[in-house]
Each structure stands twice: as C-alpha cells, then as structure tokens.
Amino acid sequence: MTRAPIPYGRQVIDDEDTASVLDALRSAWLTTGPRVGDFERAFATFCGASEGVAVNSGTAALHAAMRALKIGQGDEVIIPAITFAASSNAAVYEGGTPVFADVDPETLLIDPVSVDQKITSRTRAIVAVDYGGQPADYDALRELAAGRGIRIIADACHAPGATYKGRKVGTIADLSAFSFHPVKHLTTCEGGMVLTDDPEMAAHMRRFRNHGIDSDHRSREKAGTFAYDMVELGYNYRLPDVQCALGIAQLKRLPRWLERRQAIAARYDEMFSEISFVRPLAARPDRTNAYHLYVIRLDLRQIKIDRERAFDHLRAAGIGVNVHYAPVYHHSFYRERFGYQPGFCPHAEAAYREILTLPMFPTLSEADQNYVVTTVAELSHL
Ligand SMILES: Cc1ncc(COP(=O)(O)O)c(C=O)c1O
Incomplete structure (x- = not known):
C-alpha cells in the first residue's frame, strides 16, 4: 500500500467556509464591499490591535508598512538573514537598503546583539520576523530603537495568536504584517493584513492599497460625487470581499x-x-x-x-x-x-x-x- 504524501503545511476548509464564500459571491459586493471592514475589525480584535488594513498578500502588507513609515532612498532597514525574501523585498520596493542581521542559533530569531552592530545613522526600521511562529525579542529590539528614530515592523506572517510576555503579536511593533496564504494559520487563498494602533498610518495604508486615491468607490457613492484625487503613487493591493468572507469564517476556528x-x-x-x-x-x-x-x-x-x-x-x-x-x-x-x-x-x-x-x-x-x-x-x- 502506498501512503499519500504528507505536506509540510495544508489549509483546512469546511462547510462554514464555503457557505460564507457563497454568500459573498451572491451579494452585491465581490470587492471593496462591507466584508473588507468586517474582516479587518474581526482580525484586529482577535489580535488586540485597533486598526487592520486588509491587502491581497503578506508581501503587500509589508510593502504598505514600509510606505507608512516613509522608507525611501538611502534609508537602511535591518532584517534577519533567515526569513522569506518578501521581508526584505518590501524595503527594496521603496528604495530602502536592506541590512541583514544574524540570528540566534537556538531560535533563528533576529539577534539583538547583531542588530546593535548593524545600526547606523541611516537605520530607519527593524523588521522583527516571528520565525516559525515564535515572537522575536521585542523588548530588546525596542530598547535598541528607542530615541534613535528607528521604528519596528513585525513580520508576523508566521505568528497570528502568538504572545510575547503576555502581549499578543500584532500589538507590540509599530506595524505588524500578516499573511493568509494557504500554508499559514488561516487562509484567504492569497491575502494579508497590517495591524497598527496608529490611525494616521492606517489611513495612509488604505489609500496606498487603492492606487494612492484619497477616497474609495463606496465613500464616493455615499457622498454623491464622482471626483477623486490620486495623492501618491499607490498600488491595487485590495483584498476582495469574497476572500474576506473566507477569512471571516476561518478566523472563528x-x-x-x-x-x-x-x-x-x-x-x-x-x-x-x-x-x-x-x-x-x-x-x-x-x-x-x-x-x-x-x-x-x-x-x-x-x-x-x-x-x-x-x-x-x-x-x-x-x-x-x-x-x-x-x-x-x-x-x-x-x-x-x-x-x-x-x-x-x-x-x-x-x-x-x-x-x-x-x-x-x-x-x-x-x-x-x-x-x-x-x-x-x-x-x-x-
Ligand atoms: C516571513 C514571511 N514574510 C512574508 C511572507 C509573504 O506572504 P505572502 O506569501 O502572503 O505574500 C511570507 C510568506 O510565506 C513569510 O513566510
């Protein structure tokens, strides 16, 4: 008897998921509808953050976080050497220079001692990757960042629901990025979210995911206007309602x-x-x-x-x-x-x-x- 191959990761989809997706498919909104906000609020609440900005991948979440921090040409961003390339690519998209820090050999988490050695006057951010699902040493990283204008982005794509000294990942860094790829904890097929407690950065990222336009389809409809302004160069990183419907159902489990x-x-x-x-x-x-x-x-x-x-x-x-x-x-x-x-x-x-x-x-x-x-x-x- 040959045994079925065992994958390293696999999604779990049940009838609640398919019913939720079907509801969304039959609704008036396939994208930019009410389920986006519903999913954002539900996931942010689960993690204890005040704002969630849904995007169409974990990579887009990291990119939005880099934009929210206004990372640009000449800015250095410290990233652990052991991570998925997207943690670092996001800084490069914005013109930043990635600087790799070594990892703790026992945990493979970013090593604060190495980070300390890599900080320069140009360092603007540290990406704390919660490798495998274990939170990075946020207190040590915060101490290094404090008073130097250095912000912390959590690449929490591996770690929804994990805690550090009793605090949930998603509430510790300035911005925390999550992925909803099928191998992750919950899936929206492809998808991601940034959590933050900063309403200004959240508003910026909502604009960024919609081409840099200052309003969205629903808010223009409500205001009875067709006019909008594109105030910066953004992207189409929107997560459709159909996928948010899957995320909402998945989150319950x-x-x-x-x-x-x-x-x-x-x-x-x-x-x-x-x-x-x-x-x-x-x-x-x-x-x-x-x-x-x-x-x-x-x-x-x-x-x-x-x-x-x-x-x-x-x-x-x-x-x-x-x-x-x-x-x-x-x-x-x-x-x-x-x-x-x-x-x-x-x-x-x-x-x-x-x-x-x-x-x-x-x-x-x-x-x-x-x-x-x-x-x-x-x-x-x-
Ligand atoms: C640590 C880490 N960061 C970022 C990403 C990117 O997420 P996505 O595949 O949703 O773009 C992943 C996905 O594998 C990841 O493992």
Whole structure:
C-alpha cells in the first residue's frame, strides 16, 4: 500500500467556509464591499490591535508598512538573514537598503546583539520576523530603537495568536504584517493584513492599497460625487470581499487550530527528546509559539549524511519536508544589487546547512506524525 504524501503545511476548509464564500459571491459586493471592514475589525480584535488594513498578500502588507513609515532612498532597514525574501523585498520596493542581521542559533530569531552592530545613522526600521511562529525579542529590539528614530515592523506572517510576555503579536511593533496564504494559520487563498494602533498610518495604508486615491468607490457613492484625487503613487493591493468572507469564517476556528499546532509541537518535542542528533528550535519561556513551522536542526556530527541527503530521504518516503530559509542575501539578486558575500551572518549560514521543516498543520494525524518521526530516526542509519 502506498501512503499519500504528507505536506509540510495544508489549509483546512469546511462547510462554514464555503457557505460564507457563497454568500459573498451572491451579494452585491465581490470587492471593496462591507466584508473588507468586517474582516479587518474581526482580525484586529482577535489580535488586540485597533486598526487592520486588509491587502491581497503578506508581501503587500509589508510593502504598505514600509510606505507608512516613509522608507525611501538611502534609508537602511535591518532584517534577519533567515526569513522569506518578501521581508526584505518590501524595503527594496521603496528604495530602502536592506541590512541583514544574524540570528540566534537556538531560535533563528533576529539577534539583538547583531542588530546593535548593524545600526547606523541611516537605520530607519527593524523588521522583527516571528520565525516559525515564535515572537522575536521585542523588548530588546525596542530598547535598541528607542530615541534613535528607528521604528519596528513585525513580520508576523508566521505568528497570528502568538504572545510575547503576555502581549499578543500584532500589538507590540509599530506595524505588524500578516499573511493568509494557504500554508499559514488561516487562509484567504492569497491575502494579508497590517495591524497598527496608529490611525494616521492606517489611513495612509488604505489609500496606498487603492492606487494612492484619497477616497474609495463606496465613500464616493455615499457622498454623491464622482471626483477623486490620486495623492501618491499607490498600488491595487485590495483584498476582495469574497476572500474576506473566507477569512471571516476561518478566523472563528483559529484558537482551536493554534491549540492543535501547539499540541503537535509538544508531541514532536517529546518524541525527538529520544533522538540525540535532532534538535528542535528552542522555545523561549516568556513567549507562546503559534507554530506555523516545526523546524529541527540536524547535528551533522552525529550522522553520516548531509542535510540534502536527509531531505531526499524524507521526500522519497513521501514526507513533504522543506527548508525555511536560505539566508536572503544568498539570492543572486541580493548578491548582485547589494554586494553581499558569504560569511556575512555566520549563525544564519551554519543553521541553513542543518535545518529541516517537518509537517505541521492542524489536521496532521498522530499516525502520520509517528511516521515522520520514525523516518527522521532512520537518518542515522544512512
Ligand atoms: C516571513 C514571511 N514574510 C512574508 C511572507 C509573504 O506572504 P505572502 O506569501 O502572503 O505574500 C511570507 C510568506 O510565506 C513569510 O513566510
């Protein structure tokens, strides 16, 4: 009997989701309608923030955050070396210069000591990536930023519902960006949102997602006018009502899914405590982890194969392992445009050679999880 491949992440769609989407499809508003505000309020309330600005991807959310902070030519933005390229691309879209900081080897979160070393008079923002679902060390980053005109953007795409010292991600940074891609905690197919407590920045981002136009279709209809002004160069980053309808339905199950992810992680941790060459990432006691990813480091001194062989073995066994991520500056765009060289962030580079992302999604069965752990254990016999 061949077993169905186990992906590393997978969405959960049920009848409530399809009913919500169908309602939206049959309504007068497929886009720029009332469900956008409904979803923004529901997600912002879940996270404890006062403003939510829905956009059509997590990347657009990061881009909107960069615009809200008025990042421009000559401004430096500090980003952890281990993240998805979008965390850094957003600064580049606005003409900013990405400066990569190293990561804490135990958590792969941005290392405040490295950030401190990379701050210059041109530093305008730090992107705190809540890698894998664990919040970055916001207090340490805030301390570095304080009094220097440096703002903090949370790339919280991995971490809706996670907490740092009792505070929910989405309420800690100046702006927090989320993604609703299908592998994330809740999905709108593609989609994203920026949370902030600053109403001016929220208004700016609402304009930015709509070409930089100072009003929207519904507000003009209400005012009985056709006239509008485009006051800055924006984009069409709008999230349609049909997708917001899916997000609204999904959000209701998010607390349950977070518990499931945490239970799966605890079970992996327990099973891997018996396997000496497997090191799960460290979980800091002052935080709760939303576990978008479950990442292990292989102690390559204890096994005879490298990470590539390990990856191939697990993939051949039908396990959708992945690697999150190569240091961003390894990408040719970053090497060629910004002149980054190997050796820039040694902890990130060492981690990249050893990490594997294992399956983690709310419907992962115990039997499939056991199979993943057993197959990982085989790596020591290869
Ligand atoms: C850390 C991080 N930032 C940003 C993004 C971009 O999100 P999206 O795919 O919704 O544009 C992702 C998505 O994978 C991500 O993992």
